[in-house]
Amino acid sequence: MIKSLTYIFGCLLLGEIIQTFGHLSIPGSIIGMLLLTAALHFKILLLDDVKRFATILNKNMAFLFVPPGVALIQYISTIQSQLLAIVGSCVLSTIIVLIVVAFTMQKLDKTNG
Amino acid sequence: MDELYAVLNTKIFSITFTCLVYLLSQKLYARSRNFFLFHPVLLSIAVLIAYLKISGVSYETYKEGGDYISFFLGPAVVALGVPLYLQIEEIRAQKGPILISLIIGCIIGILSGVFFAFLFGGTKEVIFSIAPKSVTTPIAMGISGSIGGIPSLTAIIVVLVGIFGGIVGVPILKALKITNPKAMGLGMGACAHGVGTAAVSEEGQVHAAYGGLALGLCGVITAILTPLFMNVVWPLMEMWK
Structure with a gap:
């Protein structure tokens, strides 16, 4: 367990360092995710080294959204005054993305129908 | 007391x-x-x-x-590297179609969200908070913070987008006769991140794998593209006003 904690926080730390020193706008956590993927792919780390903590995080990610979601309490008036901009754009854009991605993939995928 | x-x-x-x-x-x-x-x-x-x-x-x-x-959202994003690693072979075999579909989807996702928010009178902070709405919450919050949106407002929007996409997505695809499992998985993961992936996973294992793939790749693509796009799009919108 401690091993997987060390490696996952290690990737996060490296990601944060790369973001800070590279003045990048990509979040350090995403750089860390790519570092972890690369480390596993090139066998620098083994799946067993990181699996325990990673599995706990992957399975319970939804729970971590709750406290940031409670911050809604501070934006109730913003959302009320911008209801159409927020709800309208999200509904339309989500449907468009869904159809475009699925339609493109279905057209390009020649392996099966 | x-x-x-x-x-x-x-x-x-x-x-x-x-x-x-x-x-x-x-x-x-x-x-x-x-x-x-x-x-x-x-x-x-x-x-x-x-x-x-x-x-x-x-x-x-x-x-x-x-x-x-x-x-723990920070390490949770890092941990997404594990499913991404597990799907590397899958990505390699199909990398052309997958990447083309997802890159188009991410570009349209950012631009259409921002465009409609602008059209419907959104303020700057709302428009910037909506830009990364299609990707998983920790990534979206990171993007939002780095481009000048409000991360916690983004978190709310992302959760609502996910729930909406998760509910309407599969019925819409079926109505449009888009039944290719890979296409359904990618579409749901791209438009509604983890919640969409969970919804489409009920359809089958290929759906689930491609949903997870879209979730991870769209997060990365959107993280790279959003800051670049907003640097161009926002000045244009300010001129339009």
């Missing part, structure tokens, strides 16, 4: 209460056979907000404890 009230203001109480509310929400969601309004994240947020309103405990006080939970 004062002492009891003081307990409500402790970090430990905030953490314990958040866990308890989520646990009960999960049970209610399962009991209601996954009725969308009882989605555990949505329900927990609603209950906790009602609790803060009624008890008079300030959000800042709650946040002191809540931060201990949301802190």
Whole structure:
């Protein structure tokens, strides 16, 4: 367990360092995710080294959204005054993305129908 | 009584209460056979907000404890590297179609969200908070913070987008006769991140694998493209006004 904690926080730390020193706008956590993927792919780390903590995080990610979601309490008036901009754009854009991605993939995928 | 009230203001109480509310929400969601309004994240947020309103405990006080939970969003994004690694061979075999579909999807996702928000009179902070709406919450919050949006507003928007896409997505695809499992998985993961992936996973294993793939890749693509696009799009919008 401690091993997987060390490696996952290690990737996060490296990601944060790369973001800070590279003045990048990509979040350090995403750089860390790519570092972890690369480390596993090139066998620098083994799946067993990181699996325990990673599995706990992957399975319970939804729970971590709750406290940031409670911050809604501070934006109730913003959302009320911008209801159409927020709800309208999200509904339309989500449907468009869904159809475009699925339609493109279905057209390009020649392996099966 | 004062002492009891003081307990409500402790970090430990905030953490314990958040866990308890989520646990009960999960049970209610399962009991209601996954009725969308009882989605555990949505329900927990609603209950906790009602609790803060009624008890008079300030959000800042709650946040002191809540931060201990949301802190783990950072390592949670890093941990997404594991499913991404497990799908590398899959990506390699199909990399052309997958990348083309997802890159087009991410570009359209960012631009259409920002465009409609602008069209419907959104303020700058709302438009910037909506830009990364299609990707998983921790990534979206990171993007939002780095481009000048409000990360917690983004978090709310992302959760709502996910729930909406998760509900309407599969029926829309079926109505349009888009039944290729890879296409369905990618579409759902691209438009509604983890919630969409969970919804499409009920259709089959290929759907699930491609949903997870879209979730991870769209996160990366959107993280790279959003800051670049907003640097160009926002000045154009300001000129338009």
